[in-house]
Amino acid sequence: MTRRAPLTNHRQPWYRKWVLWRRLTATIFLTLLILAQFAWFPWFTGTTSGTNILGVVPIIDPLAAIELLVASHSMPTTIILGAGILILAALLLGPIFCGFICPLGLVLDLNQTVRRVFRKRVLRKTNRIAATNAVPEWSRYALLGILIGFALVTSIPLFQALSPINLFVRALVMGSLSGLVVVGGIMVLEWFVPRVWCRALCPLGACYSIMGQKAIWRVRINPETAGQIRCEQCQIRCPMGIQIMSGYTLPGHESITHPSCIRCGDCIDVCPNSVLGLRLRPFPTDKKTQIDPDVHLPVIQSASKEDVHCSLNKHLA
Amino acid sequence: MNAPMCDDVIQAVPSQEQGLTRRQAIAAGGGIIAGCVMGLGYKAGGRSGDGQLALRPPGALVGDGFLSACIRCGQCVQACPYDTLRLFDLTAGIQAGTPTFTAATNPCWLCQGYDSLKCIDACPTNALSAIDNPVDVRIGLAVINESSCLAYNRTMCRACWHACPYPNQAIVYDDMLRPVVNAEACTGCGLCEHGCPMETKAITIKPLTIVKTSSARRST
Structure with a gap:
């Protein structure tokens, strides 16, 4: 097969613009979180469920705020302010947390790139949608409901304790490495069912999807x-x-x-x-x-x- | 082979779901019900008392109240100037991500040398509630094991008294110069446990919930 001449009006640059952007922002976010464990960098503390920027601006995961409200019936000003920032961002810009900030999303995205290259170069297969729909898309809304129902009855914010996103960040920031087992499990699973966590399982993503429906971006x-x-x-x-x-x-x-x-x-x-x-x-x-x-x-x-x-x-x- | 041309018209595709559909709403609603059932099952399993055995940072809500108010962000851990606090990892189940400390290896120093308790300042929720004076901290209660404590076994030892941030208030001497914990003043910081020279500590911090139930049991 002869190689064809490249398309003349192909206006794309050699790099993938948005892939580059979103990996950059997610990496910066994760790096700042990791740096915060050192005493000389006190300006970006916390993990994904609750972050504090410059010791002044609180950023609270909206799902954490919802679970906190349901579980402990309290809503401190910090939480309202911190979750409000993210909710406002989601209302205007959609679920950008998933694409541009989520550290687990970054890892799973890279995982998927490795998988794609492996399949293309080694197995010589093209990447088709294949098993993507093995788990229905609505199951993450069901999981979101389960978490809220569970918090309602037992007063335990389960997702904040066991969410793979938090487990991953805690493993990197706080050194509780056992959480990496869950992240590794998801990465292996996604070689068989591509992006199943983000697409079909993540309740936080479901939360952002609901909020970001009418976004202008x-x-x-x-x-x-x-x-x-x-x-x-x-x-x-x-x-x-x-x-x-x-x-x-x-x-x-x-x-x-x-x-x-x-x-x-x-x-x-x-x-x-x-x-x-x-x-x-x-x-x-x-x-x-x-x-x-x-x-x-x-x-x-x-x-x-x-x-x-x-x-x-x-x-x- | 050439790419297929115009005769190969795209099949009509099932229309995409526009916005949130009924299916997703049903999924969420069904999930809430399922979650409630699971929660009831979890409660029936008698696992709700899990949160009462760990030592929590100063100002923590007592027992399960802390588990529900803590969003597991770890900001208290990062704020602690003495690196006392650590987070439970995945093996702790639902407690994963909540802060705790081990008094024997690194006790709570009650932010000596600082103007406020840093973990409480950092907490974004009400899980750690404000305490103005470190004297009012009640993490737990120091309990002396009289069979292994040196001072109770004819040996001169004042280690816990020296370690205590409030000597003569929280730990006092009895007439035989043996240490006695004053439950009214003990902050449960664990400095005594840290200072105890015994391999298996003769003075240990017990969470308040345990101390209360056991003393109540004893009195009845």
Whole structure:
């Protein structure tokens, strides 16, 4: 097979912009948490369930605040303030905690990249959505309910004690290493069921999904380029298993409204036609260039990026 | 082979769920009920007294109240200037992430040399409630094992009295110069246990809940 010439109007940079951004922010957050165990860095204390920045600004996990309210019927000002900051951020920006801050998300994301490279280079398999839907997406809402019900009856904030996110951060920050067993277990599990924790199990993610439904910062669809190639790259890559192309980028949608969308930007980075973008406002629509859904366009169902480039070249030629 | 062209039109895809669907609401509601049932089962299993055996930081709510008010953020651990506190790890089950300390190896120094109790300052919830004066701290109660204590066995020893931050108040001497703990004044800081020269400490800090039940049992 000969190597095809690269696509001329391919506007993407060599690096994956959003992947880079979100790994950077998550790494910074984790690094600050780890540094806080040293006496010379007293400005970023705590773990994911409760952090304190500069000794003044409290940041409290909203699920921790809910569990605290249900379990101990108390709501100190610090909690209201700390959770309020995150809830406000989630209302405006969606579940960005999942994509950009969560330390466990960072690890599972890297885990998934390793898995993808291994499958491509070693097993020579393309990454398909395969077993992603083995666990239904609603089970994390059920888990969220279970935690609240449990806290209601027993007055124990169970998720704060046993959440893999907290266990992971505590292992790195406080040295209670036994929590890494759970994290390792999830990492192994995700080689068989990709991103099952974030997509189907994490109650904190469910909490953020509920709050971030009406967020203004979302993956929006450029009507000028949407629906042209139909390469399915976005939905093959989407860690949350959202049917981006078949559900959203065909004409008729302005943005991805699925509550699961964690704003990770993976779909934006893989899109060969710059259809998607993380934006506060919709893409400007120009009636003239809007695509006619009746026009027959090439439909590619191959996962290989080279095939996409090839057909796009053909289409543009 | 060329990529399939226009005759291969995309199949109609089941419409994506827009926003929160009924299924997710049902899942959450069913989860709450299931959680309540699980909680009742957990309570019926008699495991609710787990939180009463550990030594907690100053100002901690007594017993299970602390377990429900603590969000396991670990800020008290990081605030402690003496590195006394540590967090329970996963093996402690539901107590995982709650702070505790071992008096024998590193007791609570009651923030000597500092103007306030740092762990209480750091706590974002009511799990550790404010205490103005370290004298009012009640972590537990020092209990002397009279069979192993040197002073009760014809040996001169004042280690616990010297270690105690409130000597002559919390630990006093009886007429035989043996140490006696004054339950009214003992903060339960554990400095006496730390100072005790015995291999198996002759003076140990017992959590208040245990001390109360055992003394009540004795009196009846």
